[in-house]
Structure formats: structure tokens, C-alpha cells
Amino acid sequence: MTAEPHHLKRLGLTGSIGAGKSTVAALLRARGLTVLDADEQARLVTQEGSVLAELNTAFPGVVVGGALDRAALAARVFPDASALARLNAITHPRVRERMLALEREAAARGESWVVQDVPxxxxxGLDAGMDAVLVVDAPxxxxxxxxxxxxxxxxxEVLSREARQLPAAEKRRRATRVLDNSGSRADLERQLDAALADLGVTGRAARDD
Structure with a gap:
């Protein structure tokens, strides 16, 4: 296992389905922070030929014309915990390696914080590797x-996906800071800026001043 980058702190970003995590990720990028999107890296991983071959072996028929049929894969794995575990075993280690490589690049640029956007x-169990965690929530x-x-x-279908995640109340309990995204965008930005100030999180623009 390759060593993790030194002097780089991780800010975890997560939230229940529909909470507005993507909105907060965009706000963090606007504030000069590097945001590593686990879902984006997972999509890139599942474009690799070796991964597609493994997926088609594990779930015959989900690779069509050399590309992953994501809807077919979702229909196969979401109702079946064992199938989802097989999928995760194929993709998660590769996603973690990609995220770590991107962290090294951020550290080489002299950044002190990086955001890991992980649904x-x-x-x-990735919260154990975070220095702080922001949880985005809404009713x-x-x-x-x-x-x-x-x-x-x-x-x-939405409630079924919600049920497969850790309850929102438990996420709030474990969070370093909770952002309530039930109001206006301006209110969400105020909460975010206060949380970043409290945690001492700064982006590239702030450090370059």
C-alpha cells in the first residue's frame, strides 16, 4: 500500500439522498478547495477494460457494446445486499487508489486541506480517516x-435507497458540523462559511493571498 500524503487534512462531505451534498461540493470548490468526488472516480473506474470484464463476469449482461449499462447494474445490485457487496469489492479498492493519487497531487501543490465527497x-467506515466531517441534511x-x-x-424507490443508508439522525450525531439545507442558498452558504472558519479550513485562493 502506498503511503498517504503528508501534511494534508481531509474534510469529509456526506449526506443522505436528496440533502444537497452536490450543492455544497460546488460551494466548496468556489471557495478554492479541491473536492474529490468518489462517485466521479467510480464512474471512471468502471470505464476501465479490466473492471468491465470483472463486472460482466460477476453480473452477466451489464456490459453492452463495451460500456457499462448502469441502470441494469443498479437494478441488479440495489435490491440484493450480497450483489452490492460483490460490486463494492470490485470497485471500492480502485476508487480509493484514485482518490489517494489525487490527494498526493493536492499535497504537491501545497494545499493543506482536501475535501472527500463520499455519499x-x-x-x-471512511470517516475514521477524516479530520472533520460535514453532513448536509434536510427533512x-x-x-x-x-x-x-x-x-x-x-x-x-427513493425511500428504498434511503433505507439502505445510515439513518440521517445517526449521520448528524457523528458529524463534526451539520449543514441544514432546508432553507435558502444564502443561508446554506452562511452555515458553510461559519463551519469552515470554525474548523480552520481554507482553500487555495485564501492561501495565495
Whole structure:
């Protein structure tokens, strides 16, 4: 295992489905912070030929024309905990390696903090490697309505995905700071800026001044 980068602190970013984590990630980038998106890295991993071959062996039919049929894979693994575990065993180690490589690049640029945007941060036990964790939250019904509006999922499908995650209340309990995204964007930005100030988190722009 390659050594982790020195002198680099990790700010974990997570939240339940529909909470607005992506909005906060964009705000963090706007503040000069490097945000490493675990979902984005997972998509890149599943474009690799060796990974596609493993996925097609584990889940025959999910690779079509040399590309992953993500909808078919989701339909296969989400209702089946053992299938999801097989998927994670294939992809997660590779995603972690990619995230670590990106952290080394940030450390080489002289950055002191990097944000790890990980939907299942607590579920994967990755919070243990974070120096602080921001949890984005909003009331359940608001979150469900957001996801239904943007994704076309039914209420039952959203609730099913919600049920497979750590309860929102437990995420809030474990968080270093909680951002309540039930109000205006301006209110969310105020909360974020206060949290970053309290934690001493600064981005590239602030350090270059």
C-alpha cells in the first residue's frame, strides 16, 4: 500500500439522498478547495477494460457494446445486499487508489486541506480517516421530493435507497458540523462559511493571498 500524503487534512462531505451534498461540493470548490468526488472516480473506474470484464463476469449482461449499462447494474445490485457487496469489492479498492493519487497531487501543490465527497462515508467506515466531517441534511419529505423531481424515481424507490443508508439522525450525531439545507442558498452558504472558519479550513485562493 502506498503511503498517504503528508501534511494534508481531509474534510469529509456526506449526506443522505436528496440533502444537497452536490450543492455544497460546488460551494466548496468556489471557495478554492479541491473536492474529490468518489462517485466521479467510480464512474471512471468502471470505464476501465479490466473492471468491465470483472463486472460482466460477476453480473452477466451489464456490459453492452463495451460500456457499462448502469441502470441494469443498479437494478441488479440495489435490491440484493450480497450483489452490492460483490460490486463494492470490485470497485471500492480502485476508487480509493484514485482518490489517494489525487490527494498526493493536492499535497504537491501545497494545499493543506482536501475535501472527500463520499455519499456512503459512514457506511464504508471512511470517516475514521477524516479530520472533520460535514453532513448536509434536510427533512425527509423535502429530500424525497427533490430526488423524485430530478431523477424520475418513485417515492418508494427513493425511500428504498434511503433505507439502505445510515439513518440521517445517526449521520448528524457523528458529524463534526451539520449543514441544514432546508432553507435558502444564502443561508446554506452562511452555515458553510461559519463551519469552515470554525474548523480552520481554507482553500487555495485564501492561501495565495
Amino acid at each position: 456512503l462515508l459512514y457506511e464504508g 425527509l419529505e423535502l429530500r424525497v421530493s427533490r430526488v423524485m423531481a430530478r431523477s424520475g424515481l418513485t417515492r418508494e
